[in-house]
Amino acid sequence: MKSPNKAPITVSYRWLELLTAAFFAAIGAVVVMDSVRTGFRWGADGPQPGYFPFYIGCVMIIGAAWVGLGILRQWSSEKARAPICSPHQMRLVLQMFVPCVLFVIGVIYLGLYVAGTIYIAAFMMWQGRFGWLRSLLVAIGVSAVLFGLFELWFQVPLPKGPLEALFGY
Amino acid sequence: MEEIVNLFGGFAVALSVQNVLLMIVGILLGVLIGVLPGLGGANGVAILLPLTFSMSPTSAIIMLSCIYWGALFGGAITSVLFNIPGEPWSVATTFDGHPLAVQGKASQALTAAFTSSFVGALFAVLMVTFMAPLVARFALKFGPPEFFAVQLLTFCSFIGMSKEPPVKTLLAMMLGFALAAVGLDSVTGTLRMTFGSENLLKGFDFLIAVIGLFGIGEILLSMEEGLNFNGQKARITFKDVLSTWAELPRYWVTSLRSCLIGCWMGITPGGATPASFMSYGLAQRFSKDPDGFGKGKIEGVVAPETAAHAAGTSALLPMLTLGIPGSPTAAVLLGGLLIWGLQPGPLLFTEQKDFVWGLIASMYLGNIAGLLVVLTTVPWWAAILRVPFSIIGPVIVVICAVGAYTVHSKLFDVGLMLGFGVMGYVFKKLKYPLAPLVLALVLGDMAESSFRQSMLISGGSLGIFWANGLSGSIATLALLMLVWPLLSSLWTARKPAAS
Numbered sequence: 001m002k003s004p005n006k007a008p009i010t011v012s013y014r015w016l017e018l019l020t021a022a023f024f025a026a027i028g029a030v031v032v033m034d035s036v037r038t039g040f041r042w043g044a045d046g047p048q049p050g051y052f053p054f055y056i057g058c059v060m061i062i063g064a065a066w067v068g069l070g071i072l073r074q075w076s077s078e079k080a081r082a083p084i085c086s087p088h089q090m091r092l093v094l095q096m097f098v099p100c101v102l103f104v105i106g107v108i109y110l111g112l113y114v115a116g117t118i119y120i121a122a123f124m125m126w127q128g129r130f131g132w133l134r135s136l137l138v139a140i141g142v143s144a145v146l147f148g149l150f151e152l153w154f155q156v157p158l159p160k161g162p163l164e165a166l167f168g169y
Numbered sequence: 170m171e172e173i174v175n176l177f178g179g180f181a182v183a184l185s186v187q188n189v190l191l192m193i194v195g196i197l198l199g200v201l202i203g204v205l206p207g208l209g210g211a212n213g214v215a216i217l218l219p220l221t222f223s224m225s226p227t228s229a230i231i232m233l234s235c236i237y238w239g240a241l242f243g244g245a246i247t248s249v250l251f252n253i254p255g256e257p258w259s260v261a262t263t264f265d266g267h268p269l270a271v272q273g274k275a276s277q278a279l280t281a282a283f284t285s286s287f288v289g290a291l292f293a294v295l296m297v298t299f300m301a302p303l304v305a306r307f308a309l310k311f312g313p314p315e316f317f318a319v320q321l322l323t324f325c326s327f328i329g330m331s332k333e334p335p336v337k338t339l340l341a342m343m344l345g346f347a348l349a350a351v352g353l354d355s356v357t358g359t360l361r362m363t364f365g366s367e368n369l370l371k372g373f374d375f376l377i378a379v380i381g382l383f384g385i386g387e388i389l390l391s392m393e394e395g396l397n398f399n400g401q402k403a404r405i406t407f408k409d410v411l412s413t414w415a416e417l418p419r420y421w422v423t424s425l426r427s428c429l430i431g432c433w434m435g436i437t438p439g440g441a442t443p444a445s446f447m448s449y450g451l452a453q454r455f456s457k458d459p460d461g462f463g464k465g466k467i468e469g470v471v472a473p474e475t476a477a478h479a480a481g482t483s484a485l486l487p488m489l490t491l492g493i494p495g496s497p498t499a500a501v502l503l504g505g506l507l508i509w510g511l512q513p514g515p516l517l518f519t520e521q522k523d524f525v526w527g528l529i530a531s532m533y534l535g536n537i538a539g540l541l542v543v544l545t546t547v548p549w550w551a552a553i554l555r556v557p558f559s560i561i562g563p564v565i566v567v568i569c570a571v572g573a574y575t576v577h578s579k580l581f582d583v584g585l586m587l588g589f590g591v592m593g594y595v596f597k598k599l600k601y602p603l604a605p606l607v608l609a610l611v612l613g614d615m616a617e618s619s620f621r622q623s624m625l626i627s628g629g630s631l632g633i634f635w636a637n638g639l640s641g642s643i644a645t646l647a648l649l650m651l652v653w654p655l656l657s658s659l660w661t662a663r664k665p666a667a668s
Binding site: 030034 | 336580584
C-alpha cells in the first residue's frame with residue numbers, strides 16, 4: 001500500500017495561504033465584474049442588482065490582498081515554511097479523499113446504491129484489511145438500510161443506475 | 170402570565186404520541202451524530218432535513234431540535250471516554266473529563282456532564298420562554314433599517330469576538346455573501362453570476378455547503394489525525410448518579426456563571442464553542458484550587474458543559490424572534506423553517522402560536538428525555554466508537570452524499586459537496602472560521618434585501634441607519650464590534666510602552 005520510494009508530498013503553510021488568498025481575490029474579482037455587468041449604481045428605480053455584491057467583492061479583494069501581503073512579508077519565516085501536515089498524514093488524507101472522488105463519479109454512472117456498496121466494501125478491504133465477505137456484507141447491509149429508509153419508507157428517490165433499472169426501479 | 174398559558178398549550182401540542190416518539194428518535198439520532206466523527210449538529214440536521222419535508226412543521230422542528238439536543242449531549246461521551254471531542258464545543262470537556270475517566274471515575278464525569286448540560290439547557294429554555302415573546306413584540310416595530318442594523322451587529326460581532334484572525338473571519342463571511350448572491354436576484358429578476366449555467370440558477374444552497382464543510386472536511390481532518398479510539402470503559406450505575414447529583418449543588422456558583430455566559434454567547438452569535446472555553450477559564454480562575462483543573466475535577470466538566478448547552482439552546486432565541494440564527498445549527502433549523510413555508514421573525518409568535526410554543530415545550534421535554542436516554546445508553550455509544558474508522562469513514566461519506574443529493578435531487582450538488590469538503594479542510598488548516606461563512610450564506614439574501622429596502626426609503630443615503638435612536642444605537646454598537654480587534658490591539662500595544 002505504501003511505497004517507501006515514493007517522494008513524500010505535502011504543502012507548506014505559505015503556499016497554501018497564498019493560494020487561498022488568490023482564491024478569495026479571484027472570487028472577489030468575479031463578483032465585482034459581474035456586478036459591473038448587471039449595474040452597481042443607483043438606477044432609475046433604486047439600487048441596481050450589483051449594488052450590494054459590488055462592495056462584497058471589493059472587500060474580498062482588499063481582504064485577500066491583506067492576507068496575501070501578510071504571508072509574503074513572513075515568507076521565509078519558520079512558521080510559514082512549515083508543512084501543513086506530515087507526508088504520512090497527507091497520504092492518509094489522500095487515501096480518504098481519492099476514493100471519495102471515485103465514489104462520487106461512480107454515483108453518476110452506477111447510481112448511489114451500487115457505487116456506495118462498492119466504495120464501502122473496497123475501502124474496508126483496503127484500509128481496514130477486512131475479508132471480502134465481511135466487507136461485502138457490511139456494505140450491502142448499509143445500502144439495504146438506505147434503500148429501505150429512503151425509497152420505501154420516506155419515498156425520497158436517490159440516484160439509481162443500470163442495476164436498479166434491471167429490477168424495475 | 171400569558172407565556173405560561175401559551176407554554177401549556179405548547180405542551181399539549183408536543184405531548185402527542187407521535188411527537189414524543191419523534192423526540193426520542195431525534196435524541197437517539199442526535200447522540201449518534203454527536204458521537205460519530207464527521208457528523209455534527211449542523212450537518213447532521215442538514216442531512217436529515219429532507220426526511221421531514223412530508224411531516225407537519227411542528228413535528229419536523231421537534232425532531233430536528235431534538236437531534237440538536239442529542240448532538241450536544243453526545244459530544245460529551247467521546248470527550249470523557251476517548252479524549253476525542255465529538256463536537257468542537259466539547260473540547261473543553263476533555264480537559265477534566267478524560268482524566269476523571271482514566272482515574273476510573275468515568276461514570277461520575279459523564280453524569281456530571283449530562284446533568285450540567287441539562288441544567289444549562291433548562292436555564293436557557295426558561296430564558297427563551299419569557300424573553301422570546303418580549304423580543305418578538307419589540308421587534309414587531311422593526312423596519313428594514315432596524316433589521317439591517319441587527320444583521321450588521323450579528324456579522325460585526327463575529328469579527329469582533331472571533332478567535333480567528335479578523336481578516337480571515339471577514340473573508341469567510343464575504344465569501345458566504347458572494348455565494349448567497351449567485352442566482353436570481355429576487356428584487357429585479359436579473360441573473361447574477363450564473364454564467365449561463367443551469368446548475369447555478371438557484372444559487373448555492375447552504376445545506377450543501379454545511380454538509381461539505383462540516384461533514385467531508387471533518388472526515389478528512391479525522392483521517393489526518395489518525396484516529397485510534399482507546400476508550401475507557403463506562404457503565405453508569407444508579408448509585409454513581411445519585412452520589413454525583415449529591416455533589417453537584419456544591420458547584421452552584423460555577424453553574425450559574427456558566428449559564429449566564431452560555432446564554433449571552435448563544436444570543437450574540439458567539440456560539441457554544443467559545444462559551445465553553447470562556448466558562449472553563451473563568452471557573453479555573455475563580456476556583457480555590459486552580460491547579461487541580463486539568464487533572465480531573467468535576468467542576469472542570471460542569472463549567473464547559475453547562476455553558477455549551479446554554480449557548481446551544483439560547484441560539485434559538487434570535488432565530489425565532491428575529492430570524493437571525495446564533496449558530497450554524499440554528500441556521501440550518503432556520504433553513505428548515507423557510508422550506509416548510511414559515512417566515513422566521515417576530516410575526517411567527519402571533520401567526521404560528523402552535524408551532525412556536527410546541528417547539529419551546531419540546532425544548533423542555535426533549536432535554537428531560539435526552540438526559541434519561543444518555544444516562545441509560547452510554548455503553549452502546551461507547552461500543553459504536555469501537556467500530557473501526559475504515560467502516561465508519563466511508564459510511565459517513567455515503568450518508569453525506571445522500572444528504573447532499575436529497576436537498577434538490579441534483580447530482581451536481583454531490584460534486585459541489587466534495588468541493589466544499591476540500592474548502593472545509595483547507596479553511597480549518599488556515600484558521601478561516603466556517604460559522605460566519607455559513608451564516609452569511611443563509612442570511613445573505615435577507616441582509617441584502619433589508620439593506621436595499623433601507624436604501625430605497627432613504628434614496629441612497631447611509632444616514633438612514635442613524636435616523637432614529639434604535640437603529641442608530643444598534644448600528645453604532647455594530648461598528649464598535651467591527652473595530653474592536655483594532656482597538657484592543659492598539660490598547661495592548663500601548664500598554665507595554667507606557668509601563
